[in-house]
Amino acid sequence: MSGLEAPTVALVGAGAMGGALVRGWIEAVRKGGGLTLTVVEPNFDPALERALDQVGAVLNPPDPGPVDVLVLAVKPQAFADAATAARRFVGPETCVLSIMAGVPIDALSRALGADRVVRAMPNLPARIGRGVTAYAASPACRDEDRRLIAQLLEPLGAVEPIAAERLMDVVTAVSGSGPAYVFLLAEVLAVAAEQEGLDRETAMRLASRTVAGAGALMLETGDPPSTLRKQVMSPGGTTEAALDILAASDGLAPLLRRAVAAAAKRSRDLGRG
Numbered sequence: 001m002s003g004l005e006a007p008t009v010a011l012v013g014a015g016a017m018g019g020a021l022v023r024g025w026i027e028a029v030r031k032g033g034g035l036t037l038t039v040v041e042p043n044f045d046p047a048l049e050r051a052l053d054q055v056g057a058v059l060n061p062p063d064p065g066p067v068d069v070l071v072l073a074v075k076p077q078a079f080a081d082a083a084t085a086a087r088r089f090v091g092p093e094t095c096v097l098s099i100m101a102g103v104p105i106d107a108l109s110r111a112l113g114a115d116r117v118v119r120a121m122p123n124l125p126a127r128i129g130r131g132v133t134a135y136a137a138s139p140a141c142r143d144e145d146r147r148l149i150a151q152l153l154e155p156l157g158a159v160e161p162i163a164a165e166r167l168m169d170v171v172t173a174v175s176g177s178g179p180a181y182v183f184l185l186a187e188v189l190a191v192a193a194e195q196e197g198l199d200r201e202t203a204m205r206l207a208s209r210t211v212a213g214a215g216a217l218m219l220e221t222g223d224p225p226s227t228l229r230k231q232v233m234s235p236g237g238t239t240e241a242a243l244d245i246l247a248a249s250d251g252l253a254p255l256l257r258r259a260v261a262a263a264a265k266r267s268r269d270l271g272r273g
């Protein structure tokens with residue numbers, strides 16, 4: 001983050017996601033990145049509080065003023081409460097970044113009195129810096145806002161700009177909810193292993209290590225999943241016997257198609273509500 005020209009950043013909510021963000025920013029400050037940090041959080045993790053103190057961050061200021069970027073990382077149901085205090089960080093030049101699931105740009109804009117608003121959707125592996133965060137920006141956002149926001153999101157992992165806010169429902173259904181689909185895959189693989197005769201603990205260790213290792217291999221090689229899948233298969237072999245079932249016309253593809261469509265629909269419905 002050394003390319004930033006000393007922006008002032010206020011974070012509201014330093015829980016799992018906000019904490020992961022701010023830990024990355026603290027590192028950037030330690031490496032000489034010009035960031036001035038303010039954090040509002042009712043229950044600081046003591047280690048995080050100490051680290052913030054060491055880089056001169058301002059914690060829970062009684063009388064905040066406008067900053068360059070206001071970042072909202074409270075739970076969506078806490079937003080109404082947090083908005084009153086958060087608004088005091090907003091001035092005419094403030095850009096707002098929200099990582100709250102399902103809160104539309106319009107609602108953020110109205111509640112905070114800002115027109116430069118970015119709505120981002122991280123996912124669970126962001127907690128260890130291995131997530132993927134997609135974001136959509138309001139039309140009033142400038143190129144430099146987008147650049148700065150993308151840099152600020154980097155501690156969570158990969159960052160993907162999305163062309164239109166309406167696509168955030170699809171993002172939610174794929175990368176937002178997606179880790180749960182993969183965890184379910186590990187669970188059902190373990191159950192199948194148990195039914196074939198392995199004891200429960202061994203089955204779970206094999207299944208979860210397989211899912212984790214396959215994901216890590218895909219990430220580290222950069223090879224497409226279809227290429228890696230073919231590396232496991234040999235003609236007439238065991239993998240092919242399983243894939244004949246999983247890749248059949250009534251296999252995994254139509255099932256995931258329905259699951260993703262259901263999640264995207266729920267996201268749209270919640271957005272309207």
Ligand SMILES: NC(=O)c1ccc[n+]([C@@H]2O[C@H](COP(=O)([O-])OP(=O)(O)OC[C@H]3O[C@@H](n4cnc5c(N)ncnc54)[C@H](OP(=O)(O)O)[C@@H]3O)[C@@H](O)[C@H]2O)c1
Pocket residue numbers: 012013014015016017018040041042043073074075076078081082099100101102121122123124176
């Ligand atoms: N976790 C995920 O996988 C995931 C994925 C995508 C998006 N998100 C979004 O990320 C956001 C944060 O989720 P999270 O898992 O990090 O939640 P979290 O761990 O509960 O963090 C939220 C933090 O905000 C604090 N807070 C509550 N009210 C506040 C207020 N008025 N002012 C300042 N801070 C306040 C909470 O303190 P208390 O604990 O004292 O309430 C908590 O420390 C959510 O909006 C969620 O939709 C999360």
